[in-house]
Amino acid sequence: MRKLIYLLLLSPVCLQAQHTRIGQNGQPEPFAHTFSIVARDERTGDMAVGVQSHWFSVGTTVSWGEAGVGVVATQSFVNKSFGIRGLQLLKQGKTAQQALDELLKGDEGRDVRQVAIVDAKGNVAVHTGKKCVDHAGHWKGRGFSVQANMMLNNTVPAAMATAFEKNASLPLPERVMKAMDAAQAAGGDIRGKQSAVLLVVRGKSTGAPWDDNHLVDLRVDDNPQPLQELGRLLRVHRAYEYMNNGDLAVEKNDMKTAMTEYGAAMKMFPENLEMKYWTAIGLANSKQVAKAADLLRSIYAKDPNWRELTRRLPKVGLLTVSQKELRELVK
Template sequence: MTFSIVGRCEETGQLGIAISSSSIAVGARCPWVRAGVGVVATQNVTLPALGPQILDHMEGAKLNPVEALDRALSVNQWSEYRQVTVVDAQGRTAFFSGKEALGTYHAVAGKQCVAAGNMLAGVHVIEAMIPAFENASGQLADRLLAAMHAAVAAGGEAGPVHSAALKIAGEQSWPLVDLRVDWADDHPIGKLDGLWQAYKPQMQDYVTRALNPTAAPSYGVPGDE
């Protein structure tokens, strides 16, 4: 039903996730990112609460990703149905796939990234994502999307994909990027990439607007918010 990649940019410290699913609105339930703390994907019969719990453990209790993931899963009686991946602000990684994960499932950690999925066309889908992320150039979002395109090229999910999301945290407390395709009959990852290409040249302007409205450009649209 889902494949995703969580990762950190060594140059900027940004943390982010790209994810897709055969289900509607994957971005509403599965991606979790917190500036200066980490990024989590909760998928496969997802329990959304795991995302904030793991981030809280890393931020408040100063646990590393493995410890934070173990603590969150240990208090949930249905953990064997979950698939979870984590990268923290230092680039350390953790992942878990329960034995009740759906279909063919797999997870692989790379350099400051983790890719995982379930109901896959094959485990090679996830294995294709890590080198795609590590070898891609550009911003973190570009590298995450490169990994998603590599997964699609390798066969993707066993069935059709209908939703996709991209979420990235920078220096501020709010997401730097939060883009979603909640439902598409075909090519939601391509549509998500199109949204990113449209948003990328304006991204920093919206940060400027938030921090210093007098310095921000206007785009001349009604309301201009």
């Protein structure tokens, strides 16, 4: 029994040793074998990183980006400093290749690294260390790079590159998703699937990093189908872009535009109560009170708290109806 207890106590240490590497600073380096893409949209200048891995919360480790600067994917045995330091080097005026050379120059673990960088001018640099676990490789194209390690087979990078190039008409986030879906269809990570991330930053900084660095910022930390969930979140993100546009139109008292935007969101997710609710409020503000009341009743039946919210909106000017009409909307 004592021997069994000893083995049970020892096994987590052994597992940790198999999945970490001690870096130059004496700290364990994360283990993120994965496939990823870094890319720049030639039309908009926006830049993206997309990643999927059989590892928890890969978005906290692999993907890095800054508006007007570039994007970085650092994986395999990860040197997380490559993300921040790589972006700093780009901000100093170095190209993607010059930044990558500088990162690898002093790194004793370069043989187990996989790193890719795209800068704001569309320059691309990528490195796959000779000791990355098979199947490992990369494919560099115009304004993008795809890279993978510990894959089931060696066809993943080519499949990703082909999918990205074939879908040039799509917006950058959807195009990146096509590349990652192709990677999974080609075999993907030999261990399976767990987490994914999609990060898109603006090509040129507007001086508002709170917006520029989060055009799309979606993460799936732990899910048996991370790419499916990431795709769903991207569709929700698109729907809420319509909602945000509707809100801006309401602020400007442009109810026609607000109705168009809210309606587009509701068509994407017709069962989403938030989207149905603001569509109804838009109808009411457009003097279509009867239609609004019908829609609101279906919402109240599922959650009566929305009725109380309706009562509160006139006070702040978000619902501009008469008292008689308000009674119709909340009954």
